[in-house]
Amino acid sequence: MSEAPMPLWEVFIRNRSGLPHKHAGSVHAADAAMALQAARDVYTRRGEAVSIWVVPSGAITASDPADKAELFEPTGSKIYRHPTFYEVPDEVGHM
DSSP states (O other): OOOOOOOEEEEEEEETTOOOOEEEEEEEOSSHHHHHHHHHHHHOTTSOEEEEEEEEGGGOOOOOGGGHHHHHGGGGGOGGGSGGGSOOOGGGOOO
């Protein structure tokens, strides 16, 4: 009799420096509470994290690399979206 595989969870960690959460890896767990505990045990052994997010892998939607031209290339032709298009007056100082 084979057991059903446990769901895969993606783990995101925020370090003490206050930077945004970054993908750390994945864990298999039966539920969110177990995934948090597993993520803590695997990815924060040195106490470097202040926050952990776990997300079911099936809940993540990603773009297809084959759609790169359609999704990302049109922005290159819109120069007004680049800050070099605008001239900043001297009175403004540093932005």
